[in-house]
Amino acid sequence: MTPPPDAVAHAVTEAADPRLAKKKFLHDAAERVRDSGHRAFVRKALGGYYATRDAQKARYRDYEQARDAASLAKWSAVNRLDELLPLFAANFAKNGGQVHWARDADEAREIILGLLRAARAKAVIKSKCMTSEEIHLNQAMEADGYGVVESDLGEFIQQLRGEPPYHFVFPCMHVRRDEISDLFQKHLGSAATSEPEELTMIARRHMRRLYVEADVGITGANFLVAETGQISITENEGNARLTAGLPRVHIAIAGIEKVIERLDDLAVLLPMLATAGTGQPLTCYNTLYAGPRREGECDGPEEMHVVLLDNRRSAILADPEQRDSLHCIRCGACLNVCPIFKNVGGFTYGTTYQGPIGSVITPHLRGLADWNHLSGASSLCGACTDACPVRIDIHHHLLHNRRNAARTAPGFLERLGHRLFVFAASRPWLFAAGGWAFRRSLGLLKVLRPPLLKDWLATRDLPPAPPRSFRSQWGRR
């Protein structure tokens, strides 16, 4: 079933009230894990990824050491952001580009809408950019009367469906081809087909006119090169090349953590991003932009803008223990291997960044109190940490978030429980009496199912009660 395409994008996945985020997660997760069709479809879609990724990893002469190099390149850049961020801004300005600084999402949207007004934009084309999802840019542009088209095939499909991306690298991996065919029939008036190739060509034909007509192109950026003042964009389809090449104005949005020091760093980071993300030697187009069209060049925009977004990234930076979560190059490898992601799916998270890395950074970006439940959305198997091409200690950060949540705002019941335990454990007679009562009542709990244990008992059985306490068994030996 295709959901109504005109539905407001985030209605589908975001709880209206952030305090309901946990409730929504538990509800959606419970629903998704029972949907074996969804699970099988997602597993099948990822099956090819594992094979190509492993084949490409095997072509490295030493993949583990290459991970070291990538990790160190990001570590040394993030830890010198105070020096490299102004250096990037200065060099980008020297190249003829304009730099804008946005403390938060509101400011970023305001800057971009201001640029669109100044450019008298009539048609805007966008290439895939998760930072723009983070600041809900499309909704703001539409509210201001700007038509905007997502050019990445997956994002275009999601835009027509009225849904945000399901996975931040594979935006519509949950959608079947027949659903896409129906969608294109309805919106583009194309004929029905079950061939992915034909569907892709329908979108290709539709989009070409839009590239040529658009007067503003909006992209993201994967890396900001400080020493040369270039931005680097990674993509497979060629849509970002066209978005940054044909319109009169190019606007790129990037988080401040995207800065790297040297052009040479890309010789390691680009192959690692491609291998971990999709199993390619290099993604099809990796493009460096240094400002608008130069004198003597035959095409390119008249203006180029970069919007540097903080939006609480500096708060992650201030936590030395979890600072390395800013090393993330958004390859999506941790999602692809995560047993939780594969079972609950991308929408259940209700976040811009799904999967393990999203569970680590979302509590920082949007508040630990409302998003700490994501720290529990992990089996702590460490598959994410193993998969990370820049060696972010992802699963330990989930534990750090749990600890921090317990420190800053422990739940009332948890606090009460610990108090009672301390009280009883420091009084041996009370401990023994409590144990005796508990052993007698364990069977009763199974039958009564008190509300406190209901969730736990829904998927687990209580063990049989031992006849005697540990202490009495020990005493007999």
Added chain:
Amino acid sequence: MSPTRTGGARETILARVSEALRLPAPPPHLKSHALEPAPTGGLPVLPLEAARPWLPDGGDSADESRRILGENLGRLRAEFHRLADTAAAAEFVARLARDRGWRRVALHGDPLVTAAAGGLACDTYRVDAGSFDKHALEACDAGVTTCEALVAQTGSVLVSSATCGGRALSVLPHVHVVVATADRVVPTLGEALDAARVRHAGRLPSMLSLITGPSRTGDIERILVLGAHGPRELLVLLVG
């Protein structure tokens, strides 16, 4: 958006960043000893030379690099042809245009491209700085460009807006034909970026793009389809 407001944003963000970095973060857990971070004080600098031997092989000799380049282009479903001289390249391009029934081919003003397009019987459209017309370019069946470098390690073609006909020529037409002399083959990505930096010392082109195979997408059920928005076909002609 007043200038004072954005001015304020720059200072606020930089102040937050400086404040945040007052506490040092531990270095990453590394497997390697070659990259041991500096023991005290200053942050270590990544020696790219150290990383190069770990990345995929780009070949130790010119012959080997050309062989690896050909293999990688094959895996990427791009075509790779070695041609004896520019006359052979011209003949190849002319035959391709005839076989495919191309009506109009886009070019740029480069001696090698001009020579390779010398035998074309169909219309040509030459992009230049004075009179660029995106509608005319969109209507072309194919684009012919030269390149800055061919990267053996990844099978990539490095093009620039300064030397390869601007930004759109290598991505808007349905077929992209790259003509290059044999000296453009470099073993690794690092060397390709170095070469571009040396060639454009002090004034980098507004665009440098690494093209690795024909445009592709896997967005529909993760099934590979070539020609998503960029060229469906990529042909690399190595001359000499």
